[in-house]
Amino acid sequence: MKRILLMGNPNVGKSVFFNRLTGVNVITSNYAGTTVDYTKGYMCLEGEDVELVDVPGTFSLEAKDKAEEVAVKMLDEYNDSVVICVLDASKIERGLYLALEIIEKGHPVVIALNMWDDTMVKNIEVDVAKLASILGVPAVSTVAITGEGLKELVSSIGDASSATIEDIIGRVS
Amino acid sequence: MEKKLSEMDFDEEGTVKEIAEDFRVQIAGMGIRKGKKVKMTTRQPMNGPVVIEIGSANTSVGYALADKVIVDVGD
Numbered sequence: 001m002k003r004i005l006l007m008g009n010p011n012v013g014k015s016v017f018f019n020r021l022t023g024v025n026v027i028t029s030n031y032a033g034t035t036v037d038y039t040k041g042y043m044c045l046e047g048e049d050v051e052l053v054d055v056p057g058t059f060s061l062e063a064k065d066k067a068e069e070v071a072v073k074m075l076d077e078y079n080d081s082v083v084i085c086v087l088d089a090s091k092i093e094r095g096l097y098l099a100l101e102i103i104e105k106g107h108p109v110v111i112a113l114n115m116w117d118d119t120m121v122k123n124i125e126v127d128v129a130k131l132a133s134i135l136g137v138p139a140v141s142t143v144a145i146t147g148e149g150l151k152e153l154v155s156s157i158g159d160a161s162s163a164t165i166e167d168i169i170g171r172v173s
Numbered sequence: 174m175e176k177k178l179s180e181m182d183f184d185e186e187g188t189v190k191e192i193a194e195d196f197r198v199q200i201a202g203m204g205i206r207k208g209k210k211v212k213m214t215t216r217q218p219m220n221g222p223v224v225i226e227i228g229s230a231n232t233s234v235g236y237a238l239a240d241k242v243i244v245d246v247g248d
Contacts, residue, residue, distance in 0.1 A: 060202025091230035094204040101202075124229070 002050040003078050004157065007071065007102060008086035009095050010057030013114045015039075016144040017086060018054040021154070026054060036067040038074060045157060053078070059094070061101045075105065082108045082160045084153070089113040089141065090122050100165065103137065108160035111139040112153050117146075134171045136163035176246050179223055179239035181213035185246055193241035200238065204228040211244060 006014045015026050015035055022041030039054040055074050056067035063069040075083070083102050087095030092113070103109050111131070119126060132139035138156040142149030175190060189209045192200065204227050205211070214231065215224040223239040225232055234242075 058202075060198075062198050062202070064199055088230075091204075091228065093228040094202070094230055097202050097204070122229070 002045070002048065003053065003081035004045075004050055005053050005055050005074060005078060005081050005083045005107075006086060007055045007075070007083050007098070008057060008112075008114075009059055009088065009091075009098060010034075012057065012086045012088040012095065013144040014057065014086050015054055017084070017112070017114075017142075017150075017153075018052060020144065020147060020150060022052050036070070038070060045154065053081075058098065060098055061105070075102065075107070079105075079107070082110065082157060084110050084112055084157070086112045086114050086144075088115050088118075089126055090115055090118045090124050092124075092126060099135070100168070103135065103163050103168070104165050106162050108162045109135075109137045110153065110156050110160045111135065111137060112144075112149075113139060113141045114144050116141040116149065117143045135168055136171070137161050174246055176244050177240055178211070178213070178225065178234070178242040178244050179216075179236055181216075181223075181244060181246065183213060183216070186210065186212045187244035187246035189242060190245045191243040196238055196241050200234070200242075203232050203234075204230060205232070205234070205242065 008014050021043050024041040026039050035056045041052050043052050055071045058068040058071040061072050063072045085099045128139050128141050138159045140149050140153045189207055212226040214226050220236040222233045222235050
């Protein structure tokens, strides 16, 4: 069965996505580190059953605690799975660090720029199309709690692609 | 002037100048890297954690870690 991993920094909304996509009700809260172990669920994607894994939040792939260890181990274990990399769009710099590390590992990635409503409140502008073209992977703006952008995110899973860091560096400079 | 992150005054701003080798990788993912602008928001008493604003995000770092980050705070 195809497997999709939900990854990102702590407290960016991975579990909200998980609940919305699978219908499984895992606990979500506005605290970093709500998810310390992973949860599996199933969803239907283009007529095919796929497994969705809610991975604990991590800042980087160099694990500092138990929850992060779980995250890193999962990524290594499921090395052929697509990764939905959830970023807090208002703290994009920090999320991109992890996103680039995941891309570097060679996984096909889709970027979800979550908490998009927050960027408007905080007056932060993010050029989603440009980000996608620089990274060479699909990027979608989302508001997980209201479901905004969820459809676009799901339909972009099929377009998930892997990129190389060298290419990304080439496109930045 | 250079200061440790743990010695900064409230609301004082500066630029990260140096991070102790053994912590560098560990905190890079939290957005704390050389050359980044940082502002100290809160510091807890008795060598408690230091809350900083970096890259539009609030992050709290343990005292032991904040003690190993050197910040250039201007003059």
